[in-house]
Amino acid sequence: MRLKTTITHLMPALWLTFPVSGFTAGDMTAKQAIEVVVNLGNKDNQLRFYPSSLQFETGKLYKLVIKNPSNQKHYFTAEDMSRAVFTRKVQVVSQANETIAEVKGHISEIEVYPGGTAEWWFVPVKTLKSSRLHCTIKGHAEAGMQGNISIK
Ligand SMILES: [Cu+2]
Known part of the structure; x- marks a missing residue:
């Protein structure tokens, strides 16, 4: 009876001392971020994303640097991707x-x-085959301002 109580009390301590590998992955948002740069258009005002294809992996922390080197405003719109990431x-x-x-x-x-x-x-918390990236400003996507995003 007494022994049983002692073991039960020890259990939480054992979990803390010997975390099962893969079970306690830690705080994924506190990791070193992987930097990815995407440009919305360019100095010549071409309606493109540079690059137009982006790949990510689940469980990794990304810092997506979205730059606009052009003379007009642009959108980075990626609805499916936004639902697949934290x-x-x-x-x-x-x-x-x-x-x-x-x-x-x-x-x-x-x-x-x-x-x-x-x-x-x-x-990224979910995989994504090939989802749409586009600029929602009128005429921009049609002129070429679109791309794709995948998460593996
Ligand atoms: Cu645009």
């Missing part, structure tokens, strides 16, 4: 490369103004 935060970066705003919560699209940069920090 967003840690979005940071708005100034021209001097200082973080000037941080947004938390679910994100479905990001609009970046000429010369601006936004960083989308997320962890």
